[in-house]
Amino acid sequence: MPLPFLTADRAFDAADDAALPFDDRERPRRPYRPGPWRVGVAALVLLLSSYVLFAAVIIALTDSPSAAAPVLVGGVVLVLCALRLLRVGVWVSTRGVRHVTFFTTRTTPWEQVSDLRTVQQPVRWLGLPxxxxxxxxxxxxxxxxxxxxxxxxxxxxxxxxxxxxxxxxAADAMEAWAEECRRG
Incomplete structure (x- = not known):
């Protein structure tokens, strides 16, 4: 099964001469791979969801399907949370920058972007306070x-x-997207 989010770094490494190495620039892409912390947490949530879904099957076979329904819904919600966690990040296309958080998605068109810059500042550690x-x-x-x-x-x-x-x-790739899309 192809996993397109794993090819982002390889595509940017392979194309040294092109700032935007993708053919379809209209499609939003993440210019970096998800990190090991994000993938690890998503894997643990999927592992937990497999136990919950298995419990739903056992409850449905031994009791009644109506008793298994809330457990099944809980397992499906865990799977959806893991998938959303893997989608969190910054996505770019020729339309703009899409900042995806767990609960919200915000797209800023390139026409409204004046600058993308890297700054030294206090940052949150793994999103915690x-x-x-x-x-x-x-x-x-x-x-x-x-x-x-x-x-x-x-x-x-x-x-x-x-x-x-x-x-x-990733910051260099984002700046290259910003420069290329604001020019063109």
Missing amino acids: RTVQGQALVLARKGHGAAEAPVLLTTHGADFLARPEAFER
């Missing part, structure tokens, strides 16, 4: 102050913790 000093890729919008600039990627997020070279590669 604890902050540490790190780097962040910040999106500056036209007509908005610097205080409202959303943080897209950090060096201490679930995708880039202990992978500073992957963060640099």
Whole structure:
């Protein structure tokens, strides 16, 4: 089964001369691979969901299907949460930057983007309230102050913790997308 999210880094590594190595630039793409923390948590949630779904089958066989329905729904919700967790991140296309969080998705057209820059600042460690000093890729919008600039990627997020070279590669790819799409 092809896993397109695993080929993002290889595509950018293989195409040294092209800033945007993909043929279909209209389709949103994540210019980096999901990190080991994100994939590990999603795998654990899927493991838990397999136990819950198996319990639903056992309950349906031994009791009644109506008793198994809430357990089945819980297992399906766990699977959907794991899939959403894998979708979280920053996606780019020629239309704009799509920032996907667990509960929301926000797309900013390239016409509204004034700058994408990497800054040193306190960042959240794995999305928790604890902050540490790190780097962040910040999106500056036209007509908005610097205080409202959303943080897209950090060096201490679930995708880039202990992978500073992957963060640099992803930030460079995002800046290349911004430059190319704002020009064209």
